Amino acid sequence: MGDRCVEAVHGAHEGHVRGAGHGGQGDPHQSLGWRGPWPGALRDHRTRLVRDLPAVAHAGEGEIDLRRNDGGNVGDGGAVRDADHHRRRFREDVLLRVAPLTDTTGAISGVIGSGEDVTEGLRAERALEHRNLVLRAIRNVNQLIIREKNRDHLITSVCEILASMGYHGAWIGLIDPEGSLQAAAESGMGDAFSTLVERMRGGEIPSCASRALETGDAVEIEDPAVECGDCPVAVVDGRKSVLAMRLESEGQVRGVLVVSLPREFHRNPEETSLVLEVAGDIAFALRSIEIEEEKRRIEEDIFVSEAQLRAIFDSSEEIIFMKDLEGRYVQANEAFSRAFDLPLDRIVGSRDRDLFPEDEAAMIEEIDREILSSGRAHKSEDVLTVRGEVRIYRTTKVPIRDSRGEIIGLCGFADDNTEMRRAMDKLRESEERFRSLFEDSGEGIYFTTREGEIIDINPAGLALFGLDPDEISGINVNDLYLDPEVRCRFQEEIEARGFVKDFEVRFRRRDGQVIDCLLTSSVRTDADGNVIGYQGIIHDVTERRQVQAALEESLREKELLLREIHHRVKNNMQIICSMMRLQAGCIEDEELVDKMLATEQRIRSMAMVHDRLYQSSDLARIDLLEYLERLGQGVHRTFCPEEGGIRLEVEGDGVLLDITRAVPCGLILNELLTNSFKHAFPDGRPGTVRVDLRKDDDRVIVTVADDGVGIPEDVDPYTTGTLGMELIRTLVEQLDGRMDIDGTSGTRITIEFRAG
Structure with a gap:
């Protein structure tokens, strides 16, 4: 536009503008009367001129900043913040310098000024300011990288730095090699970024990021609203341009960085270079954090591993120790301390000659020298004297090497095998005794599978079935059973109970002879408790x-x-x-x-x-109650042939007596019943005779009672000399029993004796 001069005259009633270098008609104004042409640059700023010229005229002199902005007073510089906004309103930036015009009386009659096109200067000023902000951002990012060790904090802080220094917004997405979003951060992108993150988690990468990830070059988008219409943050970017590039370090792509910047810096190589530098720094920092995290994990794993090894080392029942090249113990566990009844501080630093007799120590030292010279592990069973007692140790020793592979000592593991060795010796002796018993037994002893295959059978068993030792492999026990169903019953019973005793079986020998046998057998099981066969004795x-x-x-x-x-x-x-x-x-x-x-x-x-x-x-024995019933019925028929009169009742427990006791017992009861029927009911008097039989443990109690006249007072039943009573007393003595007589209310006689 060049320099222009314009004269403006201010009057009380009207005013006009005379211009040099431009023609045309001025525009009228309600507040000030203006006439004349408006220079092209000033036409955009006429409202500002109408507002500010009077103030300048009265002030004497000043500047009106007509750069593209919405505000600013005379001489305030009119700070530019939103260049894109003002670019829509004004075409050029103008700085107008004015001075008042006075008449002959010194009164201000107008102003005169000159205008300067400062568009390019301001653009360069803004570019410099933006570059300085970006450089500060790079510096701040570098400082952040040095101190920040958390990945999520890093990318969030980087976005905040970029959005506050030169860029309108920034976001970072970390993507793994499979294309899945690992983490995301933003600043200045607003709520729309959450929608973008959800899409990315679903595998939908925005076009700018996708292109940057594929090509490896910076992707520049001048108008996101047009080129990225489906992106949630395209509206946020508005009339700003977008720059996207991938985060790559050591050949590994870790994600993408996207920044929103003023459109005037679009396709600026220097700008792109600066953003690429930031992206490289971020990728490097991410790699460093990964390395640190991996290092920390390794250190934690090493710590855990060392703790586990120390726990195993200290809690192991097996003796564990380490020696240096001089044969000194440098480490030992609690099992070593318990075995030798020595504190660990006494063991560490000692040598084998301090712990074992000289000949045993010399033997151990010779083995150690061989391990250290050959570099090979060594296993042995050593007989050593520990605390005055001979013990047997199963020992394994291996060389210890440093990071260069040099042998620096040895590590040993020793298990006290004394009790196990003794148990094995006893087991061997037991097996020898069993084998002797197995071979020499007169009874058949066998071992078979569930299917009947003979695993082993002793000589007595071979002789029982008429077999030769070389015939065992071709015979199944099922073929030896006379009745195969018996074999099935045998299996059912032994597997249900785990054993059988005296199970009756009939076998057929090799020569066809049938033999009767009793099997006493048990099941054989595997480690899981499953039945795998049977073992036992065959008794002919x-x-x-x-x-x-x-x-x-x-x-x-x-x-x-x-x-x-x-x-x-x-x-x-x-x-x-x-x-x-x-x-x-x-x-x-x-x-x-x-x-x-x-x-x-x-x-x-x-x-x-x-x-x-x-x-x-x-x-040999009779049922006494049944006998008494028949005996009583016989006596009753003898003395009471007619119905009615005297009744007989017999009740009691079932008692078995042998003939030696049944005969005298029968005679006694015959006499007692006869006396009752003959003498207890004179003159046809009715009544009842009761016989009660009881057993108390091994004693038999028989009671005969009637409700008749009883025994006369002048008769002593224990001494009367009648044949019947003499016979009763004699038979009671023969039974080694006793007799009680009660004649007060009827007659009641009780006989008690042993059952056998």
Whole structure:
């Protein structure tokens, strides 16, 4: 535009502008009367002129800053902050210098001024200011990189620095090699950035960042609203330009940096270079943080590993120690201290000659020299004297090397194997004894699988089945069972209980002979408790079964014979009873008849015992209660042939008596029942006779009671000399029992004796 001069005259009623170098008509104004042409640069600023010229005229002189801004007074410099905004309103920057015009009286009649186009100067000034801000940002970023060791804090602080120094906004996205967003930070991007982050987490990378990641070059976008219309932050960028570049260090891409800058700096190589420098610094810092984090993780892992090793070292029951090249112990654990009953500070620094007898120490030193010279590990079982006791140690020693591979000592692990060795010796002795028992036993001993394969069988077992040792591999025990179903029952029972005892089996020998056996066996299990086979003893009972069968046959014959004897005795006694009854019928003496009938009843009571034994499955004992019922019924029929009159009641426990006790017991009860029926109810008096049988442990208690007239006062039942009472007392003594008599209210006689 060049320099221009313009004269403005201010009057009370009207004013006009005379201009040099421009023609055209001026625009009228309501407040001041202006006429004449407006220079092109001034036309954009006429409102400012109308406002500020009067003040300058009255002040005497001054400047009006007509650079592109919304404010500023005369001489204030009109600070420029939003160049893009003012570029939309004004085309050029003008600095107008004015002075008042006076008339002859000295009164101000107007102003005169000159205008200067300062557009390029201001642009250079803004560029310098922006570059200085960016350089300060780079400096601040570098300072931040030095002190910040947290990745998220770093990228957040970098964005804040960039947004406050030269850029309108900035954001960083860290992306892994698979394209997933790891972290993000922003400053000056507003709420729209949250939407952008959500999209990036879903795998949708904005176009500027995607292009920067792919090409490796800086991506410059002049108008984001046009080129990035679908990006959430494009509206935020507005009429600003965007610069995006990837964060790359040591050939590894770690993410992208995107900044929003004034459009006047778009496609400025120097600007791009500065941002690339910042991006490189950020990538380097991220790599450094990764290295530090990895170092910290390694250090933590080393610490944990050392702590774990120390815990193992200290808590191990195995002796652990380290020696230097001179044979001195440099470390030892608590197990070493316990084994030697020495504190660790006494062990560390000592040598083997301080701990073991000289010959043993010399042997250990020789082994150590071999390990240190060969560089190879060594295993041995050492017999050493510790605290005066001979112990056996299973020892492993390995050389220790430094970072250069040089041997600097050795490490040893020793396990006290004394008890294990003794146990193994005992086990070996036990196995030898078992093998001797196995080989020499007269009973068959076997080991088989569940499927029946014979694992081992002793000579007695081979002889039992008629087998040779070389035939075992071709025989399955299932083939030896006479009945295969028995094998199934054997397996079911042994696996349910874990063992069987005296399980009866019939086998067929190799020669076809059938043998009877008893198996006493148990299951064999693996480490998990699963049944894998059976083991046990085979006892041949064939001969015993044959003898048993012969004895049983003989016993059956004897039972038949004994049963026949009881039958014959009973028949003979009944014949005697019949003969006595017939004889009584021929006797006229009633007293003699009564005696014969009483004797007959006694014989019948004995015959009844033999009859019960004959009919019983047990030829040695009878059921006493059942016997008493039949005996009582017989006596009752004898003395009470008609219904009514005297009743008989029999009750009690089941008691088994052998014949030696049943016969005298029967005779006693016969006498007692006879006395009750004959004497307790004179003159046809009705009444009841009760028989009660009880067993108390091994004692039998029999009570015969009636509700008759009782025993006369002048009769002592214990001393009376009647045949019946004499017989009762004698039989009670024979049974080693006792008798109680109560005749106060009826008669009650109790007999007590042992059951057997």
